[in-house]
Each structure stands twice: as structure tokens, then as C-alpha cells.
Amino acid sequence: MDRLGLLGDPAVRSAVSTDLGRTIEWHAEIRSTQERARELAAQGAGPAIVVADHQASGRGRQGRAWVAPAGSSLLASWVLRPLPADPALFALLSGVAIARALADLGVADARLKWPNDVQLSGRKVSGSLADAAGDALVLGIGINVHQRDLGELAPIATSLALEGADIDRLALLARVDRELARIAAAPEERRAALAEWRARASMLGREVEVRGAGGTPVRGVARELADDGALVLRTASGDQRILAGEVSLLR
Ligand code: BTN
Numbered sequence: 001m002d003r004l005g006l007l008g009d010p011a012v013r014s015a016v017s018t019d020l021g022r023t024i025e026w027h028a029e030i031r032s033t034q035e036r037a038r039e040l041a042a043q044g045a046g047p048a049i050v051v052a053d054h055q056a057s058g059r060g061r062q063g064r065a066w067v068a069p070a071g072s073s074l075l076a077s078w079v080l081r082p083l084p085a086d087p088a089l090f091a092l093l094s095g096v097a098i099a100r101a102l103a104d105l106g107v108a109d110a111r112l113k114w115p116n117d118v119q120l121s122g123r124k125v126s127g128s129l130a131d132a133a134g135d136a137l138v139l140g141i142g143i144n145v146h147q148r149d150l151g152e153l154a155p156i157a158t159s160l161a162l163e164g165a166d167i168d169r170l171a172l173l174a175r176v177d178r179e180l181a182r183i184a185a186a187p188e189e190r191r192a193a194l195a196e197w198r199a200r201a202s203m204l205g206r207e208v209e210v211r212g213a214g215g216t217p218v219r220g221v222a223r224e225l226a227d228d229g230a231l232v233l234r235t236a237s238g239d240q241r242i243l244a245g246e247v248s249l250l251r
Pocket of ligand 1: 031032033034055057058059060064066074076117126127128140142143
């Protein structure tokens, strides 16, 4: 049984909020937790998480939609205050938080695809989205949990259920939150998480194509992840630092 819906009960929500040290807002249905968390950030909210069972208009990276049937996924946005010292890097390291949370729940082999994807068996199981909102960072995370059929996304996406893991979304939320808090806590934690990102990277050393927003695709070998989170690509004309874009494997 999945316990995430228990957050609809004010007593449970209050107990979990106290446990996590963040206000929790629960929605059975909302347009987007990311939009709502941005509103809360603009109102000056303290540490908060907006959680939904279903989003009518979920947002993905680069203007895409994020679609998930009601009850299928962990859909949550964190208002992180104070703003982490290195927001872009923190957003990238959210993949490490998710991978660690999954490992804690028995799913050990998550790999990370630059910048923010978590993969199982070479397919995307989770993505995250980071928006600066004044002096807060709004970090949205979507994890495919219970889907049994991903339709046309099946060649590139998966869910925990499809990987054979029956995971409770409330347990997953608590663990992701704990790992995000750990990574936010201290520079040495971020250094350790960066090392773990590199160890879990699915594309380092491979030949890739990177498409930036509206730019010409760049091809090269994904050489390394720089300390600031940039992807260093060895191209025919030398090393290039990529700050944003979509990466696909060439071979
Ligand atoms: C991606 O494209 O990989 C990022 C997906 C981020 C989806 C999550 S689901 C919870 C939060 N609310 C949104 O509207 N988007 C993020």
C-alpha cells in the first residue's frame, strides 16, 4: 500500500512536516507543484515542500510537459531557503539525492545523466527542474514510481515498478528530503556528492551530442563534470564547457 495520500490528513501532514523540518502542502490535484512552490517562494515562505498526487499541467525541462497519471509518481517541489550557495550545482546534485534515496530503499544501481536525469536500466526514471525564485531555489522532482505502462515513452523511460521495485512514495519523499538536506548542509557534503555523481555518471568517456536551447548541436567526448557542474566536452576544436542542454549518446 502506498501511503503518500495520508498527507491529505492534517495530523499526518503536521507530524511529517515536523519530522522533516519543512512545511508540507498536499494537493490531490494541482496544475503544477513547481508553479505553486514559486508562489510560496514569492510570498517569502520558509522551507517548504509542495506535494501532489496529480498535476494537470506538470512542467519538464526546456519547456516540455511532465505527464504522470494520478497516483503514479512522486511529484514534489522544494522551496529551499536559504538559497544554496551554488544553485546550479545543487540542482545537478539532486540526482545524487534521488539515487541515494533509491539505494536506501533497495534500488542500488541508479545512474545519472547530465544534467538532472536519474536512469535505471538506461532509461529515465526521474527528472528535476530548478528555478531561481528571488532568494530561494525551487527544486521540482518527478519520480516514476507505480506506472506499469509508459506508452510511447517506453523506449526511453521507466518506473520503479517496471524495474521490479514496489516503493512507497511517502518513504521515498522522506529519504529524498533527507539527502537534499544533507547535500545542502556543508561544502564537504557537496564535494562528496559531486564525487558520487561522477561515479554514477552514465555518459562520461562516451561520444555524445549536446543540443543547447536553440543552438547548433555539438559533438564530442563527454570528458568530465567540472566542479561547478559544467559538462566538459572534448570536441574536434578543443574542450568546450557546456552549461545547459540535452545530451544524447552517439555510440
Ligand atoms: C525533466 O524534464 O526532466 C524535469 C521534470 C520535473 C518534473 C517535476 S514533477 C514535480 C515538479 N512540478 C512540475 O511541474 N515539474 C516538476
